[in-house]
Amino acid sequence: MRLALSNLKGGVGKTTSATYITAGLADEGVTLIDGDPQGSALRWAERADSPWLTVAMPNKTIHRQIDRFTDTRHIVIDTPPGDLGIVTSALRAADTLVIPVQPTTADMDQLAETLALVEDVQTMNDDLQVFILLSRVIKNTRSRTFSRDALTESGHTVLASEVPQSQSLALAHGQPISDLGAYSDVVAELKDLTK
Numbered sequence: 001m002r003l004a005l006s007n008l009k010g011g012v013g014k015t016t017s018a019t020y021i022t023a024g025l026a027d028e029g030v031t032l033i034d035g036d037p038q039g040s041a042l043r044w045a046e047r048a049d050s051p052w053l054t055v056a057m058p059n060k061t062i063h064r065q066i067d068r069f070t071d072t073r074h075i076v077i078d079t080p081p082g083d084l085g086i087v088t089s090a091l092r093a094a095d096t097l098v099i100p101v102q103p104t105t106a107d108m109d110q111l112a113e114t115l116a117l118v119e120d121v122q123t124m125n126d127d128l129q130v131f132i133l134l135s136r137v138i139k140n141t142r143s144r145t146f147s148r149d150a151l152t153e154s155g156h157t158v159l160a161s162e163v164p165q166s167q168s169l170a171l172a173h174g175q176p177i178s179d180l181g182a183y184s185d186v187v188a189e190l191k192d193l194t195k
């Protein structure tokens with residue numbers, strides 16, 4: 001799997017998801033590419049002494065360089081918010097895109113820009129499968145049900161697994177990952193959908 005985590009909106013859980021999904025794929029072999037100039041996936045890997053290879057590639061050459069990482073079965077690419085050039089390059093490199101989305105009306109509204117970019121990239125990369133991951137979800141809320149229903153009705157594939165808003169994830173940056181928590185189901189579902 002060549003998996004990009006992208007959403008042009010900031011702070012939705014791209015880096016957290018990229019790092020946890022990488023941890024969940026580690027036993028099969030995975031490289032994490034940090035495409036964000038902020039370098040937060042790389043800093044997390046450094047601080048946590050993560051066992052997988054993490055490579056900083058905060059530029060538009062990701063799709064040209066991706067074939068250098070064929071040593072591992074999986075490649076996960078974390079991408080920055082708001083940088084169309086880098087995100088386009090990451091999506092051209094990927095076969096799978098997960099878009100973390102917080103289930104709020106504001107986040108749903110801003111999703112249009114990311115979806116438009118995805119459509120553009122799909123004209124260059126028709127292998128790209130797109131999944132929406134509801135992230136930072138507060139259980140039993142109207143916003144959760146509303147967002148899932150609205151996205152599904154618009155024809156998007158929303159992963160059945162969701163990531164809850166949680167204290168342990170809020171404090172996870174820089175820590176080694178010993179328990180995948182909700183990301184265990186996310187990884188299993190992605191493996192199943194892409195096999």
Ligand SMILES: Nc1ncnc2c1ncn2[C@@H]1O[C@H](COP(=O)(O)OP(=O)(O)OP(=O)(O)O)[C@@H](O)[C@H]1O
Nearest residue numbers: 010011012013014015016081136164165166169170
């Ligand atoms: N499920 C969660 N529950 C609680 N806090 C979370 C969760 N996921 C992420 N966070 C927190 O939200 C903030 C943003 O998360 P993260 O850095 O993963 O988002 P991002 O989309 O990569 O942000 P950016 O666009 O700035 O790169 C961080 O402080 C992180 O710890």
Ligand SMILES: [Mg+2]
Nearest residue numbers: 014015036040
């Ligand atoms: Mg990030």
